[in-house]
Amino acid sequence: MITRPTTDALIVDCCRELTDAILPGLTDETLRLRLVMTETVLRNAAVRAAHEIAWMREETAALVAYAAAVAARHPSEPLRAAMTTVEASAAASLHLADVVDRYEKAGQAFEKALTAAQGAGSADLIAQARELLRDRVEIEKRVMATYTIVGR
Amino acid sequence: MDALGPRFERFLAAVEPAREGRVVACEAITGGYSRISARARVRWRDGVEETFILRGDPPPGSGVFTSDRDAEAELLGALPAATSVSTPRVRWYDGSGEHLGSKAIVMDCAPAVSLQDEMARAQDIGPLTDLFIDTFAAVHATPLDRLPARMPHPPDWLSYLDGVLAGYDRIAGEHPGSAPVLGYVTWWARTHKPPPVPLGLVHGDCNPTNVLVGPSGPPLVIDWEFARIGDPREDLGYYTQSPVQPNVYWADPERFLDRYRAATGLTQEQVNPQTVDYFLIIGMAALLEQLLTAAAAIGAAERPGILAPYLINAISHQHDMFLAICDRLS
Numbered sequence: 001m002i003t004r005p006t007t008d009a010l011i012v013d014c015c016r017e018l019t020d021a022i023l024p025g026l027t028d029e030t031l032r033l034r035l036v037m038t039e040t041v042l043r044n045a046a047v048r049a050a051h052e053i054a055w056m057r058e059e060t061a062a063l064v065a066y067a068a069a070v071a072a073r074h075p076s077e078p079l080r081a082a083m084t085t086v087e088a089s090a091a092a093s094l095h096l097a098d099v100v101d102r103y104e105k106a107g108q109a110f111e112k113a114l115t116a117a118q119g120a121g122s123a124d125l126i127a128q129a130r131e132l133l134r135d136r137v138e139i140e141k142r143v144m145a146t147y148t149i150v151g152r
Numbered sequence: 153m154d155a156l157g158p159r160f161e162r163f164l165a166a167v168e169p170a171r172e173g174r175v176v177a178c179e180a181i182t183g184g185y186s187r188i189s190a191r192a193r194v195r196w197r198d199g200v201e202e203t204f205i206l207r208g209d210p211p212p213g214s215g216v217f218t219s220d221r222d223a224e225a226e227l228l229g230a231l232p233a234a235t236s237v238s239t240p241r242v243r244w245y246d247g248s249g250e251h252l253g254s255k256a257i258v259m260d261c262a263p264a265v266s267l268q269d270e271m272a273r274a275q276d277i278g279p280l281t282d283l284f285i286d287t288f289a290a291v292h293a294t295p296l297d298r299l300p301a302r303m304p305h306p307p308d309w310l311s312y313l314d315g316v317l318a319g320y321d322r323i324a325g326e327h328p329g330s331a332p333v334l335g336y337v338t339w340w341a342r343t344h345k346p347p348p349v350p351l352g353l354v355h356g357d358c359n360p361t362n363v364l365v366g367p368s369g370p371p372l373v374i375d376w377e378f379a380r381i382g383d384p385r386e387d388l389g390y391y392t393q394s395p396v397q398p399n400v401y402w403a404d405p406e407r408f409l410d411r412y413r414a415a416t417g418l419t420q421e422q423v424n425p426q427t428v429d430y431f432l433i434i435g436m437a438a439l440l441e442q443l444l445t446a447a448a449a450i451g452a453a454e455r456p457g458i459l460a461p462y463l464i465n466a467i468s469h470q471h472d473m474f475l476a477i478c479d480r481l482s
Contacts, residue, residue, distance in 0.1 A: 029182050037462040044465065063332075104328040111324070111335040118339050133336055133475055140468035 011046035015039050047143050053094060055139050056103040062132055063106040069128075070113035074120045082109035156180075156252070160192050160206065163251035163258075167244050172197035181205075187219075187377065188254070191261055204243065208256030216446040216459045217439065219377035221255035222247060226300045227376050228257065234298035235353070237290045238370040264366035271360055271398050281400040282411055284360050287371050289415035292352040292384035299353065305381055309348040312382060316437050317342055323437070327444040333471045337433060340478040346427040349418055354380050354435070358387035359394045378438065386435030388412065388428045393436075393473060401428075429477045436470060443467050 005013070018039045026032045064086055071079050086109050089102040110132070117125035157178035164173035173194045181189040190206045209221055225245045232239065240259040246252045271280050296305065306312035317338055324334040355362070356378025364372040388409075392401050401408045405425050413423050444467060446460035 030180065033182060034458050037458045040465070041458065041461040107328055107332045111331050114332070114335055114339070129336060130475075130479075133333055136332065137468070137472045137475055140471060144465045144468050 006050065008046040008050040011042050011049060015042050015046070018042070043145055044143050047145055051142075053096065053099050056099050059132075059136060059139070060099075060103050060106040062135070063110040066125075066128060066132060067106075067109040067113040070117050070122075070125055073125070074116040074122065076112070076116045079109065079112040079116050082112040085109070156190050156206065157192065159252050160194075160258075163244070163246060164194065166251060176201070187375075203261035205240065205259045205261045206252065206256050207259065208246075208252055209249070209254040211254065215457060216463055217442050221257065221377075223300070223302060224377045224379075225257050226302065227379055228259075230298065230300050231294075231376075235290065235294040237287060237294070238372050239376070240364075240372055240374055262364055262366060262372050264364035264372060267360035267363040267365050267371065268396055270365055271400060277398060277400055277403065280360075281403070281408065283365070283371060284363060284400060285408060285411045286415050287363055287373060288355065288358055288387055289412060291355050291373060292387070292416060294353040296351065296353065296381055299381065303379075303381060306351060309351055309383065312351060313345065313434065316382075316434050319437050319441070323441050323444065327448065330444060330467065330471070333475065337474045337478060340482070341430070341433055344430065344481060346430050347419075347422050349383060349385065349422050351381055352384035354382040354384060354386050356380060356387070356390070356435075356438075358391045359396065360400070361396060383431055383434060384416070385423065385427055385431035388423070389430070389432030390435040392428060392432055426481050429481060433474050433477060440467070440470050443470075 018035055023032065023035055023039075026035060064083070067079065067083055067086075071083060082105070086102065086105045089105050090098040091102065093099070110129070114126070114129045117129065157175045160178060161173065161175045164171070164175070173196050175192050176195050177191075177193040179191055181191055188208050188210050191203060192206060193201060193203045195201050225242065225247070228239055228242045231237065240262060242257055242259050244258045246256045246258070249255045267280060267284060271277050271284075274280055299305075306315065320334050320338040320341075324331040324338070327334075355373065355376065357375050362373060362375045364374060366372075388401070391399070405428075409423055409425070409428070412418070413420065416423070443463050446456045447464050447467065449456045450460050
């Protein structure tokens with residue numbers, strides 16, 4: 001396949017076309033607003049295209065490790081079942097749909113693990129979970145890029 | 153004049169046949185994220201001109217935020233007798249959408265500007281801040297037994313709060329991308345419940361753009377689509393995240409809350425920066441669910457429009473805010 005420009009570079013180029021060439025020619029205020037929103041969505045998509053598979057795989061590994069650590073100290077049937085579901089998913093595939101599927105299942109195992117840690121009152125495990133969530137939100141903020149509310 | 157103008161003229165012929173109203177101008181009001189709004193000027197047969205606001209549902213399957221137009225129309229009908237707060241006078245309601253293309257409320261257009269615009273122009277925002285606070289304190293003081301029976305009336309404060317938190321459990325179950333954050337935040341909220349206050353009428357979109365002020369008369373409170381009976385501190389929490397400047401809460405939080413406590417009789421223990429933070433989480437539950445539902449619909453045959461992917465960032469923003477609140481208040 002043609003590797004360069006990369007997907008994110010292609011999307012960013014479309015953003016420039018929208019902003020520099022098309023937006024100045026629009027006079028309808030509603031259409032201008034929709035175009036600005038569209039450009040923001042594309043800009044966010046460019047960030048995701050460049051990194052999302054790596055980000056999700058890294059976080060999946062961390063979520064599964066957390067679930068295993070909780071299961072070792074506070075075993076529960078819902079947690080065991082959730083971990084079994086993760087293990088049954090396609091770990092090696094780099095196709096986006098497979099990566100997303102495994103990432104969501106790891107998130108569900110994490111949630112069951114957090115419930116077990118909360119139920120047991122394990123402050124250290126709850127604090128670890130908070131750190132993982134901090135990392136997750138930092139990634140989401142990187143995707144948001146230069147997002148500002150428009151139209152209100 | 154777009155297609156709505158002729159539709160409105162036919163609607164007027166049906167509801168006011170003797171007055172022979174002609175729509176001489178009709179323009180969309182841009183900027184809202186939920187309803188479709190338009191301003192229409194009508195000339196009656198006797199030469200009198202009036203201006204109306206039309207507030208209708210977007211086409212089915214489009215948009216992000218949904219609300220019940222019947223409930224809003226009924227509430228607007230009940231509020232004049234229920235509260236000291238002024239609201240726009242409802243003139244007609246197309247409850248079937250037969251005439252206006254979708255269910256739509258037709259209201260008098262007040263000769264007024266938004267309080268937000270006035271604040272942006274003011275040298276001293278103190279008096280306008282007080283007006284804003286007093287207006288919403290009056291909303292919150294509305295006797296609940298005068299509100300429409302169709303509006304859910306929670307039996308007590310704890311049941312209401314537990315219901316919202318159970319709703320977050322359900323949202324987490326339906327939206328796996330948000331489940332880890334919501335699971336953590338909901339657990340935290342269950343273990344850090346603030347002191348109760350009497351349930352009140354919550355506006356649901358509390359910000360100065362929804363207060364209109366004119367050269368005379370009381371302020372008008374508009375956009376009641378998300379109103380409900382709940383914890384009035386939800387409105388305060390909701391306003392803290394408004395990005396529209398100036399945000400008069402953040403200009404001076406202590407002054408803001410002093411004024412609100414004085415207007416409502418609530419205590420420092422009940423109303424303080426921490427409880428306001430807490431009720432941002434509670435007050436955002438319904439809107440966050442609508443954001444997540446719209447995001448899940450992207451890619452379906454009936455796409456929800458560009459607002460849905462655009463507001464995915466708002467979901468991330470909520471995640472960030474909620475976790476920061478948990479950290480600050482723990």
